[in-house]
Amino acid sequence: MSLATHLPALQVxxxxxxxxxxxxxxxxxxxxxxxxxxxxxxxxxxxxxWLQVGQLEQGAFISYPIGSWAPPWGIEYRVDRLTSLVLLLVSGMAALVLTASRASVEREIPRESHYLFYAMFGLCLAGLLGITITADAFNVFVFLEISSLSSYVLIALGRDRRALAAAYRYLIMGTIGATFIVIGIGFLYLMTGTLNLADMAARIGAIESSRPVLAALAFLTVGISLKLALFPLHQWLPNAYTYAPSVVTAFLAATATKVSVYVLIRFYFSVFGESLVFDKLPLPQIMLWLSLFAMFAASFTAIFQDNLKRLFAYSSVGQMGYITLGLSFDSVNGLAASIVHLFNHGIAKGALFLLIGGLVLGIAKPGSAPPTPSFDRLAGLAKRMPLTCLGIVIAGLSLIGVPGTAGFISKWYLILAALESGQPWLVGAVLLSSLLAIAYLWRFVEVAYLRSPAPGHEAGTEAPHSLLIPAWLLVAGTIWFGLDTSLSLGSALEAAGSLVRSGR
Amino acid sequence: MIEHFSYIVTVFLMIAGLYIVIARGNLIKKLVGLSIFQTSVYLLYLAPGKLLGGTAPILAPAYGVYSNPLPHVLILTAIVVGVATLALGLALAVRIREVYGTIEEDEILALDHRIEEAEEQGEERRA
Incomplete structure (x- = not known):
């Protein structure tokens, strides 16, 4: 066997x-x-x-038996189009964020714990990649806990003492979520006698209306929704993102919730099947309304935040609403909108939080602790940190969904899916909620570009190149994936086509 | 009733644990509740894996009935995860006690609220 056949194992x-x-x-x-x-x-x-999957025909996948134990007895790693796209997003974001991290970590984390910080980062990455690539239900839980435990530590390393309280809260809610997931997996295992997801899917059809299977679906839905911060289970997210070190926020915001969405898609479309999830249960309606609440309530809350990090944390909850909204349509275009938004939003939020980390570095006084990026400290900053501020505005335009940015593509497909499903009023809802995004981005533009700095806050130099270059690569990515959609949208449509029954 | 005994215990532990996590404000008590909640899952997996009269899976003519060993292996992993979670939670509680001087959730929230108010007033004075 050559090295190429072992890529799935090497990935983790x-x-x-x-x-x-x-x-x-x-x-x-x-x-x-x-x-x-x-x-x-x-x-x-x-x-x-990605290249290997590209050579296969549509809907085919790479199967890798760990330790050569044949599935369904051994643990199987499975890579199809969707898996491959999420792997690209997670590992690419980790590589760029880590490259940019040095200057920010130097200022925000005590020197003696740097090596532990990077060790935790590596574990978190391995966990997220593992969740994505594995085709074994219990393995999902184990990797989920690896990534969760390390992300609690990463968040607790924030300099503000509120980071500790935020990490504790995330630990409690995250563990409840993970335990719900493992209860769901337990019911499925008891009913089907297998842990391999594909094997499970084959056996679940005959017993899909039995009560344990319905309970499993309920437990898994609630557990995964906690991890992906679906409104109203998002309470852990704003504080965790606000008080975590800047690079940790950039990485987690770009990947952790996205991987949870991936798990939800896997369980809904590949294990339980659409006839149970979308036809027999009122899940799509619940998902639709929760998504709408997220889009409006969280985006509306974001407008009134005084801390830039917290503002974009609430915006993340709102943007997750678009992703779950696309899921609820159960159509090729809807699921493709979810997948492509998962990708596009990950890149935009990664760029945003990295650049905010640059802002914090720029306004920090030499020798003192880095300050919180509250609006009064950002006044007139665009003159002194033009590149950082411009990057934030461009990535912000992608959150709004301005044509020419990646966010436009996702919203366009969301609108197509809404029209297809015969609910044209949702088009209005998507557009209205985008107006809220304009409002919170405008707050930053107004303060940074139009206001003059408050006395005593004139300091501020451009962030170091080691941070700016990776961050601007991501900003360029939000434009690139708005113009050339063959990678993001092409694979999202292909993945959705093979997952949704009407596409097959 | 008696044949569902293990399920009743499981569900009782599950609900009791979750209730403690939600209802108690003390950080340590919350972790106790969380551990009980996780423990109930161990039982959920293990109890159905046991067959009365079953042995360990030994391939020999003398043994015909054996219990499924897989749930034990799975739960061994889950126990490790549970221990790690508890250790991390306790470590966080210790650090919170050091910087806040309390492990009561409402007092921590009140202290945070006070910081936020102080920050806002500072900003108003500057503006």
Whole structure:
């Protein structure tokens, strides 16, 4: 067997190995190089898998038996078009965020715990990649806990003491969510006698109306919704994103909730099947209304935030609403809108939070702790940090969905799906909620570009190049994927086509 | 009733644990509740895996009936996860006690609220 056949295993193993090595070597700089190299290697692996999947016919997948134990007895890793896209997003974001992290981590985290920080980052990445690639239900739970436990630690490393309270709260809600997921998986295992997702799907058809299967669906839906911060289960998210170190926010906002959406799509479309989820139960209606609440309530709350990080954290909850809204249509265009928005929003939010990390660095006084990015400190900043501010505005335009940015593509398909499903009033809802995004982005534009700095807050220099270049690559990505959609939308449509029954 | 005994215990532990997590404001008590909640899942997996009169899965003519070993392996992993979660939660509680001086959730919220008000007043004074 050549190396190419082992790419699915390497995808998880490479970043997983970087973490203990970083701990053993006990040196911040070495740990940074190791874990960043691990993330780039994972990205290269993800590209390799992407090319391999591209050679297969539509709907086909790569199956990799761990330890050569044939599925369904052994653990199987499975890569299809959707998996491959999410792997690309997660490993690519990790590679870019880690490359940009050095300057920000230097200021925000005590020097003696740098190596532990990078070790935790490597574990979190390995966990997220593992959730995505595995085709074994219990393995999903194990990787979920690996990524969750390390992200609680990463959030608790924030300098503000409220980071500790936020991490504790996330730990409680995250563990309840994960336990709900494992209860759901337990019911499915008891009923089907298998843990392999494909095997489970084949056996579930005959017993899909039985009560344990319905209970499993309920437990899994609530558990995964907690992890993906579906309104109103999002309470852990704003504080966690606000008080975590800047690079952690950038990484988690771009990947963690997106991977949870992926898990939800897997269970709904590949395991339970649409006839149970969408025909027999009122789940799509519930999903639709919760998504609408998220789009409006969270975006509306975002407008009134004084802390820029918290503003975009609420915006994340609102944007998750678009993703779950697309899911609820149960159509090719709807699911494609979800998948493509998961990708586009990940890139835009990663860029935004990285650049906010740059802002925090820029306005920090030498020798003192980095301040919170509240609006009064940002006044007139565009003159002194033009590149950082312009990047935030462009990534923000993608959140609104301005034509020419990636966000437009997702919203366009969302609107198409709404019209197809015969609910034209949803088009109005999508447009109206985009107006709210304009309002919160405008607050930043007004303060940074039009106001003059308050006395005592004139300091501020452009963020270091090591942070600006990766962040601007992501900003360029939001434009690129708005113009050339063959990668993002092409694969989203292909994945949706093979997942949704009407597309097959 | 008696044949559903293990399920009744499971559901009781599940609800009791979840109730403690939600209803108690003390950070340590919340973690106790969380552990009970997680423990109920161990039982959910393990109890149906046991067959009365079943042995370990040994391939020998003397043994005909054996219990499924897989749930035990799964729950071993879940126990490790549970221990790690509890350890991390306790570590966070210790750090919270150090910086806030309390482990009562309402007092922590009140302290945070006070910081936020102070921040806002500081901004008004500057403006």
């Amino acid at each position: 193993v490479l970043p997983l190995l970087s973490a203990p090595l970083a701990v053993l070597l006990r040196h911040g700089g070495v740990a940074f190089v190791l874990v960043t190299a691990g993330a780039w290697a994972a990205f290269a692996t993800a590209i390799g898998l």
